[in-house]
Amino acid sequence: MDFELDETAVMVRDSAREIATKEIVPRAASIDREGRIPPEVLLLLAKNTMMTLAVPEELGGADVGVVAYSAALSEIAKACASTAVTMSVTNMVAEVITTFGTDAQKKRYVPKIADGTLRAGSFALSEPEAGSDPGAMRTTAKKDGDHWVIDGAKQWITSGDFAGVFVVWARTGGAGTRGISCFLVEQGEKGLSIGHHEDKMGLRGSSTVALHFEGVRVPESALLGELNGGFKIAMMALDGGRIGIASQAIGIAEAALAAAVEYAKERKTFGKPIADHQAIQWMIADARTELDAARLLTYRAAYLKQTKQMFSSQAAMAKLYATEAAGRICDRALQIHGGYGYVKEYDVERYYRDVRVTRIYEGTSEIQRVVIGRSVLG
Numbered sequence: 287m288d289f290e291l292d293e294t295a296v297m298v299r300d301s302a303r304e305i306a307t308k309e310i311v312p313r314a315a316s317i318d319r320e321g322r323i324p325p326e327v328l329l330l331l332a333k334n335t336m337m338t339l340a341v342p343e344e345l346g347g348a349d350v351g352v353v354a355y356s357a358a359l360s361e362i363a364k365a366c367a368s369t370a371v372t373m374s375v376t377n378m379v380a381e382v383i384t385t386f387g388t389d390a391q392k393k394r395y396v397p398k399i400a401d402g403t404l405r406a407g408s409f410a411l412s413e414p415e416a417g418s419d420p421g422a423m424r425t426t427a428k429k430d431g432d433h434w435v436i437d438g439a440k441q442w443i444t445s446g447d448f449a450g451v452f453v454v455w456a457r458t459g460g461a462g463t464r465g466i467s468c469f470l471v472e473q474g475e476k477g478l479s480i481g482h483h484e485d486k487m488g489l490r491g492s493s494t495v496a497l498h499f500e501g502v503r504v505p506e507s508a509l510l511g512e513l514n515g516g517f518k519i520a521m522m523a524l525d526g527g528r529i530g531i532a533s534q535a536i537g538i539a540e541a542a543l544a545a546a547v548e549y550a551k552e553r554k555t556f557g558k559p560i561a562d563h564q565a566i567q568w569m570i571a572d573a574r575t576e577l578d579a580a581r582l583l584t585y586r587a588a589y590l591k592q593t594k595q596m597f598s599s600q601a602a603m604a605k606l607y608a609t610e611a612a613g614r615i616c617d618r619a620l621q622i623h624g625g626y627g628y629v630k631e632y633d634v635e636r637y638y639r640d641v642r643v644t645r646i647y648e649g650t651s652e653i654q655r656v657v658i659g660r661s662v663l664g
């Protein structure tokens with residue numbers, strides 16, 4: 287058993303750390319305040335292969351594997367969680383197209399995600415009344431000659447207002463999970479409109495929008511994977527996506543812990559730095575321990591995916607544990623800052639808001655427990 291990152295993963299992690307430190311950290315507070323990621327930040331990530339880390343080189347990807355991807359994503363999340371989720375979903379979209387696409391689909395979209403032309407990819411699965419239960423979706427795609435016509439609404443769509451390509455799920459058959467197909471839809475398609483922008487508690491730099499499909503016509507060639515086989519594509523993509531969100535949560539918590547340690551060494555009460563009080567030391571010790579456990583679970587899931595082994599329940603465990611631990615760590619980090627943690631002057635206030643959603647999106651903690659429970663019980 288080897289607990290060290292290999293040379294490639296170290297290189298990719300360090301490169302992400304450099305971009306994060308030089309280019310993203312200085313902008314993170316304004317990304318949060320202004321509610322938008324400057325396009326040049328996303329382009330910079332793409333130019334450094336960060337949007338397609340686990341995608342083959344012939345499609346423009348870096349092909350460095352899932353462990354390196356996880357390490358890199360945590361570095362970006364340490365700097366800015368909003369940028370990290372945009373990177374995570376875009377990598378997920380590029381991988382879905384790479385895995386399930388025809389040659390023509392791969393060539394049409396993946397190199398343009400890789401070089402930043404498409405800016406981001408969007409994953410349009412959830413609906414106003416189908417979040418945890420996507421098998422209940424209502425959006426439909428009906429055949430009309432050699433086209434599909436999509437009608438319906440999607441909600442909570444990350445980067446939906448500027449992504450160049452959407453992976454869209456729609457009902458093409460009967461009720462339930464076996465009547466759903468997956469389509470590739472381009473931004474600007476007639477009948478596709480951007481709805482409400484969510485005014486979120488955290489991750490304010492990442493855009494989250496509703497999408498409306500009114501008679502959106504796409505050619506037969508837009509079908510991704512098999513007809514009525516879309517639900518499994520969503521599940522497989524989310525298995526990988528959950529490694530991304532676990533990695534994101536780890537990055538946010540690493541940043542919160544680092545801020546807490548720095549503050550604890552400087553701030554004095556009762557004549558000594560608060561780091562000298564056992565109450566604070568215990569909070570920091572618990573945080574470090576939980577973070578290491580989260581990291582190991584996440585690397586295990588990433589390694590299993592990278593080596594093409596079953597990883598669904600391991601990804602769910604990583605996401606469940608990492609996101610819940612990260613929530614506790616950000617809470618402790620804020621507590622260590624006292625009143626200063628509750629004001630925007632200190633970054634820990636942002637970490638606390640940003641981390642909360644990691645327990646909700648790409649499958650709530652409750653859904654992760656369903657996946658793990660089913661796997662244990664058979």
Ligand code: CAA
Binds near residue numbers: 518647
């Ligand atoms: N891999 C491959 N196939 C899978 C699978 C997996 N991980 N999980 C399930 N399947 C298959 C099953 O084998 C089954 O196949 P058959 O039809 O051949 O029998 C089929 O899919 C249906 O499976 P279930 O009966 O288990 O489906 P279910 O309706 O009970 O749902 C669930 C299972 C795990 C709860 C699933 O609904 C789920 O993951 N829900 C959460 C959805 C989610 O995570 N949404 C996130 C939105 S995206 C997002 O947040 C992105 C963003 O922008 C940040």
